[in-house]
Amino acid sequence: MKKTVFLGTLAVAGALAGVASADTLADVKARGELICGTNTGLTGFAAPDASGVYQGFDVALCKAVAAAVLGDSTKVKYVPLTGETRFTALAAGEVDLLVRNSTWTFSRDTDLKFDFVAVNYYDGQGFMVKKDLGVTSAKELDGATICIQTGTTTELNLADWFKANNIAYTPVNIADDAEGQRQLVAGSCDAYTADASGLAATRATLADPENYIILPEIISKEPLGPVVRHGDNNWGDIVRWTFYALVAAEEFGITSANVEETATTTQNPEIKRILGVEGDLGAFMGLDKEWAKRAIAQVGNYGEIFAANIGESTPIGLARGLNAQWTQGGLQYAPPFR
Amino acid sequence: MTDSSDRSIAFARETMLPAREPPVSQRGIVRWMRENLFSSPMNTILTLLGLGLIFLTIRAALPWFINGVWNANSLAECRAIIAERAGPDASGACWAMIRERWHQFTFGFYPPDQYWRPILAFGLLFAAIAPVLFAGQKRNLMVVIAGVAAFLLVTLYLASTPLLAFVFAAALVIVLAVLSQTQPGKLMWFTVLYPALTFYLLWGGSIWEPVTAMFGFVIIAVTYRLLVERIGVAVSSAIGVVLAMLWWLFIDAHVADALASALPLALPKVNSDQFGGFLLAVTIGVTAIACSLPMGILLALGRRSDMLLIKTLSVGFIEFIRGVPLITLLFTASLLLQYFLPPNTNFDLILRVIILVTLFAAAYIAEVIRGGLAALPRGQYEAADSLGLDYWRAQRLIIMPQALKIAIPGIVSTFIGLFKDTTLVAFVGLLDPLKGVTQIVRADINWKGIYWEPYIFVGVIFFVICFGMSRYSMSLERRLKRDHR
Numbered sequence: 001m002k003k004t005v006f007l008g009t010l011a012v013a014g015a016l017a018g019v020a021s022a023d024t025l026a027d028v029k030a031r032g033e034l035i036c037g038t039n040t041g042l043t044g045f046a047a048p049d050a051s052g053v054y055q056g057f058d059v060a061l062c063k064a065v066a067a068a069v070l071g072d073s074t075k076v077k078y079v080p081l082t083g084e085t086r087f088t089a090l091a092a093g094e095v096d097l098l099v100r101n102s103t104w105t106f107s108r109d110t111d112l113k114f115d116f117v118a119v120n121y122y123d124g125q126g127f128m129v130k131k132d133l134g135v136t137s138a139k140e141l142d143g144a145t146i147c148i149q150t151g152t153t154t155e156l157n158l159a160d161w162f163k164a165n166n167i168a169y170t171p172v173n174i175a176d177d178a179e180g181q182r183q184l185v186a187g188s189c190d191a192y193t194a195d196a197s198g199l200a201a202t203r204a205t206l207a208d209p210e211n212y213i214i215l216p217e218i219i220s221k222e223p224l225g226p227v228v229r230h231g232d233n234n235w236g237d238i239v240r241w242t243f244y245a246l247v248a249a250e251e252f253g254i255t256s257a258n259v260e261e262t263a264t265t266t267q268n269p270e271i272k273r274i275l276g277v278e279g280d281l282g283a284f285m286g287l288d289k290e291w292a293k294r295a296i297a298q299v300g301n302y303g304e305i306f307a308a309n310i311g312e313s314t315p316i317g318l319a320r321g322l323n324a325q326w327t328q329g330g331l332q333y334a335p336p337f338r
Numbered sequence: 339m340t341d342s343s344d345r346s347i348a349f350a351r352e353t354m355l356p357a358r359e360p361p362v363s364q365r366g367i368v369r370w371m372r373e374n375l376f377s378s379p380m381n382t383i384l385t386l387l388g389l390g391l392i393f394l395t396i397r398a399a400l401p402w403f404i405n406g407v408w409n410a411n412s413l414a415e416c417r418a419i420i421a422e423r424a425g426p427d428a429s430g431a432c433w434a435m436i437r438e439r440w441h442q443f444t445f446g447f448y449p450p451d452q453y454w455r456p457i458l459a460f461g462l463l464f465a466a467i468a469p470v471l472f473a474g475q476k477r478n479l480m481v482v483i484a485g486v487a488a489f490l491l492v493t494l495y496l497a498s499t500p501l502l503a504f505v506f507a508a509a510l511v512i513v514l515a516v517l518s519q520t521q522p523g524k525l526m527w528f529t530v531l532y533p534a535l536t537f538y539l540l541w542g543g544s545i546w547e548p549v550t551a552m553f554g555f556v557i558i559a560v561t562y563r564l565l566v567e568r569i570g571v572a573v574s575s576a577i578g579v580v581l582a583m584l585w586w587l588f589i590d591a592h593v594a595d596a597l598a599s600a601l602p603l604a605l606p607k608v609n610s611d612q613f614g615g616f617l618l619a620v621t622i623g624v625t626a627i628a629c630s631l632p633m634g635i636l637l638a639l640g641r642r643s644d645m646l647l648i649k650t651l652s653v654g655f656i657e658f659i660r661g662v663p664l665i666t667l668l669f670t671a672s673l674l675l676q677y678f679l680p681p682n683t684n685f686d687l688i689l690r691v692i693i694l695v696t697l698f699a700a701a702y703i704a705e706v707i708r709g710g711l712a713a714l715p716r717g718q719y720e721a722a723d724s725l726g727l728d729y730w731r732a733q734r735l736i737i738m739p740q741a742l743k744i745a746i747p748g749i750v751s752t753f754i755g756l757f758k759d760t761t762l763v764a765f766v767g768l769l770d771p772l773k774g775v776t777q778i779v780r781a782d783i784n785w786k787g788i789y790w791e792p793y794i795f796v797g798v799i800f801f802v803i804c805f806g807m808s809r810y811s812m813s814l815e816r817r818l819k820r821d822h823r
Binding site: 039040041042043044046047048049050051052077079080081082084085088089092176177178181182201202204205206207314315316 | 413414417438439442446447450611612669672673677764765766767769774777778779780781782783786787788789
């Protein structure tokens with residue numbers, strides 16, 4: 001440890017500017033471990049369980065990438081990142097991949113020099129109110145006090161939307177979701193606004209969920225997705241296509257249970273290409289033939305991941321909505337594997 | 339005459355009457371209440387208001403505590419149990435969350451089969467600071483070591499410690515107990531070795547890493563001993579530090595590797611990202627407290643120095659660090675340093691945070707000690723000079739003991755503040771007990787919506803630790819006060 005201290009000091013003295021390595025794939029393979037930036041704790045998306053193992057919808061994507069690249073979905077080191085530290089950690093090369101319910105915006109993509117390689121969850125900002133407030137639409141919230149987390153895009157969205165609809169509101173600043181829930185229950189604010197997925201989870205854990213409703217208006221677009229650094233396009237491709245392999249697997253009915261069987265029996269040439277039975281798609285990205293097969297086998301397809309972590313059978317109970325397959329009226333649409 | 343007077347006076351009392359009790363309003367509880375609670379109309383009103391407030395608080399909080407549930411698997415279950423026991427409108431605490439997650443509040447993600455290591459390190463911490471706190475007082479030393487032994491016996495048993503480690507701990511405690519009664523001065527050596535031992539226990543890996551790292555300090559000590567007579571304190575320590583640096587930078591790792599391959603003694607390695615909860619708070623707090631005191635003393639002396647360069651550097655350091663909020667320094671540790679380090683350097687985040695927290699505390703300690711130095715009468719300095727003591731001897735034997743004694747309350751309150759400030763590391767994504775662990779517990783759908791319980795649990799533990807520090811400082815002040823009676 002001492003040694004690292006002094007090496008570190010020396011390095012600072014030498015002012016060696018850190019430039020993240022350009023070949024993330026080689027780094028990850030050499031390390032034998034994927035370093036994945038996650039949320040410090042977000043219900044259903046990323047949280048350690050009682051034994052300290054990270055679980056969740058975002059975490060599953062980290063696992064899938066590890067399975068594709070390293071062959072083992074458990075070879076992931078999770079770095080919990082706060083809203084403030086996430087992008088710097090990624091830019092400085094502390095993490096290989098950031099899957100931390102981060103909204104894809106223009107400035108993050110361009111100004112911060114990141115690539116949002118896919119959208120694994122289409123979210124949007126909504127409102128939750130007490131039923132006895134008698135409000136059925138967000139447009140009736142004129143003059144309401146609204147609980148809102150400070151320093152987030154939700155705060156800006158709220159201001160924009162109320163201005164556009166020419167109604168007034170009083171913001172009540174809160175620090176985190178637990179406080180928002182508390183203030184709403186205590187009646188300190190009339191409405192609580194946050195991402196709709198978070199509102200659903202919050203409502204599910206209230207003592208009397210039947211007395212609260214989530215208003216139908218979704219006032220913003222929050223496409224959440226995995227983020228990588230600019231400049232290492234091959235690594236971006238790997239993350240992107242690992243995700244699309246999971247989406248395509250659901251479309252073609254490949255599940256973690258039947259993936260082996262499908263690989264031997266299928267006649268569909270695209271499934272054969274995905275599972276590495278025919279052609280060698282993985283080689284274009286520096287991976288082996290069975291990268292996608294391993295990802296599907298070890299973490300399941302997109303639908304399975306959704307159902308296991310945040311779907312309607314879980315206490316969070318999110319409907320697929322925008323996140324359904326394009327064939328079901330949703331937006332999840334994997335480009336062809338060809 | 340005596341006769342007649344006997345007759346003329348009908349009655350004469352020959353013994354004193356026993357003193358009558360004072361009236362009810364002037365004694366016992368009534369008097370106490372009159373004096374302390376109802377001495378004037380204003381105080382009467384305030385007392386009644388206060389009693390009313392206490393009553394309201396208790397009425398609101400007591401049922402919540404009484405209805406507390408310890409056995410449940412989720413918040414929903416807790417609510418069901420409370421509703422069943424106390425009626426549908428009752429509220430109650432859900433302590434079951436603490437029951438299920440206490441190990442994360444205590445150890446973070448430290449591997450459960452290795453819990454004995456932090457426990458042992460924590461127990462030995464008291465044995466290590468006892469010689470500093472109670473120098474030479476055999477009775478107090480024995481009390482502390484007996485306490486450590488009892489604590490370790492129970493907790494190590496509960497943590498199902500491997501037999502070998504248990505025997506090692508027992509042997510160590512017995513040796514310390516014997517030493518404390520025969521040669522209490524020698525106990526200091528354990529204090530000196532303790533950081534290396536703890537580092538090894540907490541992080542694991544090869545035993546030779548801390549051993550060779552400690553050897554660097556041996557180099558400093560030997561160089562100092564050899565050269566101090568000839569070239570003075572400052573230069574000889576500087577040469578020692580340079581030699582030790584060379585050792586740490588270029589030789590240390592090779593020797594450690596060679597020794598490790600010759601005699602592989604290792605504990606399973608635990609990474610820093612597995613640290614969390616109170617383990618993290620205590621690690622950061624204790625390291626920063628231990629390192630910041632000597633640094634603070636040097637800075638305080640530097641600030642009062644006549645040498646321009648040293649004075650300017652000390653003042654610059656102190657004023658810069660004190661002028662910047664701790665959170666800024668933490669963000670520097672977590673974000674900025676990464677940009678200056680070479681790519682792929684694995685410079686441990688906890689270590690970075692410890693270093694900056696230490697610097698932060700050192701700047702405050704320096705000012706507190708400077709206050710102590712300033713309070714000493716000028717005569718003390720002159721007396722030291724007139725005895726022919728050189729600068730360092732004068733500081734060590736005359737100035738510092740008095741200055742530190744004056745500064746004790748300030749030093750301890752800085753330490754208490756520092757220990758509580760360790761919770762701020764949550765902002766850089768470390769798992770502090772108050773926010774970090776609470777957040778991951780709340781992210782579990784089973785416990786989402788829980789609010790007061792984790793805060794109360796963590797708050798009580800912080801209170802116990804800080805209150806202990808404050809009581810110790812008060813007793814220390816009383817003990818050192820003799821000359822000013």
